[in-house]
Amino acid sequence: MAGWGLVFMAMPSAIPTSLYATQAQAVTRASVAEAMPMSGNWQARTRAEVNVPAGAAGQMLPLWQVERAHSHTSSGLERALTTVGPILLALAGLWAVWRRLTSATATSRQTVPTEQGWGIDMTMAMAAQAAVEAGPQASEAPAVTLRPPAPRDPKLDAWTPAGGKTAGKDYGEIAKQHIFTVGVSVHSTPVEIRERLAVPKERWPVAIDELALHPHVQEAAVLSTCNRMEVYGVAPDYENGVRDVVNWMTHHSGVSFEELAPYLFLKKDGEAVDHVLQVSAGLDSLIVGEGQILSQVKSVHQVGSEAKGFGQYLAAMFMQAITAGKRVRSETNIATGAVSVSSAAAELAQMKLPSNNWEGVNVAIIGAGKMSKLLVKHLVSKNCLNMTIVNRSLPRAEELQQEFPEANIKVELSPKMMDVVAASDVIFVASSSTEILLQASDVANMPPPPSLVGGVRRFFDISVPRNTSKDLNDLPTAHVYNVDDLKEVVEMNKEARAQAAADALILLEEEKAQFEGWMASLQAVPTIKRLRGKAESIRLSELEKAKSKLGEDLSAKQLKVLEDLSRGIMNKMLHAPMQALRSEGDVQAHVQTIHVLGKVFGLTEEDETPRVTK
Incomplete structure (x- = not known):
């Protein structure tokens, strides 16, 4: 028994039990068989001893002599096996232990297995079982810590948000909730404030969930671009919902309430819906009709669906x-020849060049994202074919x-950025960095630009937050333009799209009506359930009364006739009220119908579940 114990203790390592057994562990069954060399010889010897068919003279022995010989042979085998067996098993166990030790040493010296076995790694199997029992939480990344709502500034509590009364429909009556927008935009807010309020796209889910932690905010969404930073919210109390959002904005950005208040715009209910529809259609953009904002609105929905x-x-x-954004672009001419921020920057740069063309001008672009791609596209269309792209990594550039391929584009990594800037006359900055990349001290000692560009090195920073310092304007040989300076190009664009914008507004009114109709339909659902539930309760109660009066002799056919009769009467009586509840007419009239039906039929929450009353 001791020998068998040693064998089984050592065998799991002597014989591969892992899916990734090393060469040193790969012991085949043949090698195990070789470890017991007496096996085959012992069988041959046994056959020789037992198989005694004839006597010395070749004659057949009597049967009793053959049986006695077999008996002696069997007893000899038993004695030999009893004596030798434990010794062999002990030797086999010692051999297996030695193999285990040498195998472990060889395995520890190997870093990459040279051969994979097809055994089962019990350690991995147990770990996998533990992971299954622990559930999906064991493999999930740690949750992001959300900041709890900060205490409100007393001045914020005393502030009364504008827009309390709107000319449109009151969503509090339609849905018992108000939709509102709080934000700043390029139209009225300087870039110095917008860049402090900006929220990177990867932080939108965190911002949404932090906003929803506030007591008066039921739902939230964030739209942060180079031209705007807006928060959309849903709250039963409009004023306190706005205060909660402004409170989050001030603590998120570090901008005080007094500093932020002059630039805030507020939209409530229908005006908030109008605003988001116009934003998506490109009507509220710095450059009317620009297409990038639609993809950013899509990102809000995509990111929000995960928050x-x-x-x-x-x-x-x-x-x-x-x-609405898709429809406006397909059914109007607002996107015809539309420009983006990148194309406006390229246009403004050409306008500022003394020669008004790009011949002989050295151009650099810092960044290789979407904005840079649009820059290259528009520069190439203006016959600017020599440029250098600086980026943190090579693949995107x-x-x-x-x-x-038609342009002569050179690519450099970020460490060479200052050398590229020194050799360039016009520098476009469109990176995703949140830090200042170029300051006056970096540019002051660079060689002055040639007279071809007026001896001025021009920087066009379309990043938000900005990547260039405003102190560059203090240098006689440098000038910085940011997003706010694009208005010169914007004014020319607005006149060309005035008629298309008017056509777009008509389409947006239709889209708004559909949304408000959907909101009203949500309020009709409980009333429909209660009305049908109450009618069903009355039907069932009266049906039971009729059955009890008619007795128990009713056949199945008669019972079915009663059932169909009562159900038919109920459905015909409910047809007109149900049609009124499902109508898609005026939203305010629809809401009024819902309230009237609720009062006329005395509907309550208990009516949603049909029940038999006596």
């Missing part, structure tokens, strides 16, 4: 906005190089 604080009202509103 807990993004609920059904905002999800439906942003879906309506996406539909090289993609631009391959996408525009």
